[in-house]
Amino acid sequence: MKRALHILLLSLYLLSSTELQELAKLPVLFQHYFEHKNLDSNITFFAYLEHHYNDIPHTDNDEARDNQLPFKTHGLSATNALSPALPPSFGLSLKKVYQILPKQKILINNDHVPNSAYAGKIWQPPKSVILS
Template sequence: MKKALHILLLSFYLLSCTELHELTKVPVLFQHYFEHKSLDAKITFLAYLEHHYNDVPHTDNDEERDNQLPFKTHELFASSVISPALPPSFDVIPKKVYQILPKQKILINNDHIPNSAFAGKIWQPPKIVS
């Protein structure tokens, strides 16, 4: 029961807040294909898809019917645009914050440098041992 409830809630969310609701228009895609098939018996389904989705100057004088096909129009949902947390007239404009830091003197402490005679030998180039 719990699993079925999760699937149901996930389905409601995906169909209402994403573009998956376009899949409910798939029967219109096939109906429109059969309308074109009755006009031209030689048209294949792939040619029909290419004609309706790939051709930019799509001209077959049924634009109203073509806009009913899946993934042909983009819709904005109120749930994804309007947030109850912010009123619609509330514009968020971030301001740059500048902080002036005072100049600080850096004290250099040379106590960590050893005064040994061997310390200078570390920084010499390697020598070839023969």
């Protein structure tokens, strides 16, 4: 019961605050494909995807229907719209910060290397065990 509740809450959170909500629009993708398939019976699914998702705008006079497809519009999720961290008009510019460190000599001290008789045995291949 507790596990089912956790899965339900995680699913609700992911669908409402991430782009996973676009997966709910997958039936529209297939419905629109079959609409195009009725108009042109030679179109393949990959040609349909290329036609609708490439950078070149296509002209088939159904822009309202095309905007219902998954990942076609960029909606604001609840976390982006209601974030208390930054005001909406706050301009954020990220710059790389470089810090030049002076070269330092690294002294290697070999005094701490163990001289145990077992230290060399870890690099040996495993021995086969014969049980009789």
